[in-house]
Amino acid sequence: IVGGRQAEVESQPWIAGIFQTVRGRDQFLCGGSLIDPCWVLTAAHCFHTPSGRPINKSIYKVFLGKSILNVTDDKEQVFIVDEIISHPDFTDDTGGNENDIALVRIKTTSGQCAVESKYVRTVCLPERNLYLKENTHCEIAGYGKQDFYDIFYAQRLMSATVNLISQRKCKYEYYDNIRVTDNMVCAGDPAWQIDACKGDSGGPMVCEHNGRMMVYGIVSWGDGCAKENKPGVYTRVTQYLNWIDTSMNGLTAKSR
Ligand code: 4AZ
Numbered sequence: 001i002v003g004g005r006q007a008e009v010e011s012q013p014w015i016a017g018i019f020q021t022v023r024g025r026d027q028f029l030c031g032g033s034l035i036d037p038c039w040v041l042t043a044a045h046c047f048h049t050p051s052g053r054p055i056n057k058s059i060y061k062v063f064l065g066k067s068i069l070n071v072t073d074d075k076e077q078v079f080i081v082d083e084i085i086s087h088p089d090f091t092d093d094t095g096g097n098e099n100d101i102a103l104v105r106i107k108t109t110s111g112q113c114a115v116e117s118k119y120v121r122t123v124c125l126p127e128r129n130l131y132l133k134e135n136t137h138c139e140i141a142g143y144g145k146q147d148f149y150d151i152f153y154a155q156r157l158m159s160a161t162v163n164l165i166s167q168r169k170c171k172y173e174y175y176d177n178i179r180v181t182d183n184m185v186c187a188g189d190p191a192w193q194i195d196a197c198k199g200d201s202g203g204p205m206v207c208e209h210n211g212r213m214m215v216y217g218i219v220s221w222g223d224g225c226a227k228e229n230k231p232g233v234y235t236r237v238t239q240y241l242n243w244i245d246t247s248m249n250g251l252t253a254k255s256r
Pocket of ligand 1 (some may be wrong): 197199231
């Protein structure tokens with residue numbers, strides 16, 4: 001997060017940190033949002049292999065309730081990955097990330113899902129047809145870079161407020177209608193000082209509606225970070241409610 005503030009994990013209890021083991025070391029990969037005790041919503045591009053070869057789920061770990069990236073404490077819960085379901089139509093061929101959504105089923109080594117606590121809880125999905133208007137304030141959070149040119153990720157969970165941008169402006173003023181589709185929603189800071197950045201991918205953009213926080217966007221892409229006239233682009237979660245439903249239920253039914 002560029003231009004953010006340190007966040008207590010209690011204020012973002014749905015935030016997930018996805019790690020992968022590379023040559024015996026755990027590397028931070030992406031953010032995510034806990035939408036069910038057993039399921040984390042994230043971005044498909046986190047698991048994208050250029051070869052299209054299926055990824056090996058055993059290299060991933062998911063943390064919930066995590067305040068500090070490389071410090072383990074007793075507030076956090078750690079999981080292995082049971083299943084990764086990436087959207088079948090994910091593509092980055094357009095220059096953006098189209099259908100950039102994935103679901104990760106988590107379980108502990110003893111087979112349990114997440115346990116609700118002060119530090120860990122699910123976030124609501126938006127209701128069908130919810131269309132929030134331009135300038136709605138939403139919140140992004142993650143462990144990603146605090147500047148595009150930083151080498152390291154943020155060591156602590158950060159959050160920031162961004163404003164929703166109209167489809168028209170995003171497509172015709174800031175990007176183009178090849179890269180930005182109706183399956184995306186753009187958000188930024190009027191002064192271009194605040195944005196998601198590398199490592200925040202997959203993480204939540206939550207917006208309040210009728211007094212409830214809902215995950216309206218998934219950090220997906222953008223030209224740089226906090227660059228003038230280049231807002232962050234998020235997967236528009238309302239477009240995928242059916243896909244989320246059938247993906248979660250299909251697997252539950254199969255495993256029964
Ligand atoms: C990335 O590379 C990335 N400013 C994520 C978000 C944004 C740009 C890049 C949005 O993961």
